[in-house]
Amino acid sequence: MEVARDVHLVPGTLGNVVLVLKPQVALFDSGLPGDGPAVLAYLEQVGAGRRDLSAIALTHADPGHAGGAPWLRRNTSARILASPVEAAVAAGQRPVTTARQVGRTLLGLAGRRPETFAVDGTIADGDEVAGFAVVSTPGHTAGHLSFFRSDDGVLVAGDAVRVAGLDILAPAFWDTSSEPRARVSIARLADLRVQLLIPGHGPPYREPGAGLRRAGGPPGFMEERLARVEERRERRRRRR
Numbered sequence: 364m365e366v367a368r369d370v371h372l373v374p375g376t377l378g379n380v381v382l383v384l385k386p387q388v389a390l391f392d393s394g395l396p397g398d399g400p401a402v403l404a405y406l407e408q409v410g411a412g413r414r415d416l417s418a419i420a421l422t423h424a425d426p427g428h429a430g431g432a433p434w435l436r437r438n439t440s441a442r443i444l445a446s447p448v449e450a451a452v453a454a455g456q457r458p459v460t461t462a463r464q465v466g467r468t469l470l471g472l473a474g475r476r477p478e479t480f481a482v483d484g485t486i487a488d489g490d491e492v493a494g495f496a497v498v499s500t501p502g503h504t505a506g507h508l509s510f511f512r513s514d515d516g517v518l519v520a521g522d523a524v525r526v527a528g529l530d531i532l533a534p535a536f537w538d539t540s541s542e543p544r545a546r547v548s549i550a551r552l553a554d555l556r557v558q559l560l561i562p563g564h565g566p567p568y569r570e571p572g573a574g575l576r577r578a579g580g581p582p583g584f585m586e587e588r589l590a591r592v593e594e595r596r597e598r599r600r601r602r603r
């Protein structure tokens with residue numbers, strides 16, 4: 364389904380997979396392990412060949428977002444791109460939270476065990492993928508990225524926010540690497556002129572500005588809290 368100019372939501376995947384057709388064919392996120400064939404079928408349906416797919420850029424390494432990537436790389440011309448932190452998670456070189464370990468185990472039992480894989484390149488603030496600027500939005504996970512196209516205000520937000528009905532919410536506290544950091548990231552997104560927010564799960568949300576500002580908290584508040592959290596961490600590190 365086309366949700367913005369040359370931007371499609373791929374049907375039939377559990378996490379949102381966003382397909383961009385121009386200026387190059389690229390995906391943001393890749394669904395769960397086992398979602399690859401649905402993505403390929405949709406590519407063909409919109410007239411893009413598997414050799415046209417140049418990149419799969421990941422918001423983060425959770426299996427609902429990164430799980431389809433290695434299969435898609437084997438079956439297309441795509442390179443996998445992620446932030447350095449998420450690349451380390453995908454490669455199994457960085458531990459994940461207990462909640463995430465449990466999730467992975469359950470997926471394994473359901474026959475969708477995530478593969479570990481090495482990415483082909485890393486991306487960070489200032490880079491661009493398929494006409495979208497990379498925006499670092501840590502919080503839900505430590506290396507989470509969002510992608511923003513400024514000409515028409517399309518934001519691919521991954522799990523930086525949750526959309527619940529008409530509300531835009533920060534990730535649940537148990538589902539973050541750092542809650543204050545997650546809120547600071549949302550405040551950063553609220554400063555962009557977002558016209559259409561495509562979350563990691565659920566339908567796109569039009570004119571999310573006010574909701575993003577609410578979810579990010581009052582201006583400056585979370586930055587202060589984050590600074591205090593980091594001060595404490597630094598003190599602990601020095602004591603060790």
Ligand SMILES: [Zn+2]
Nearest residue numbers: 423425503522
């Ligand atoms: Zn996630």
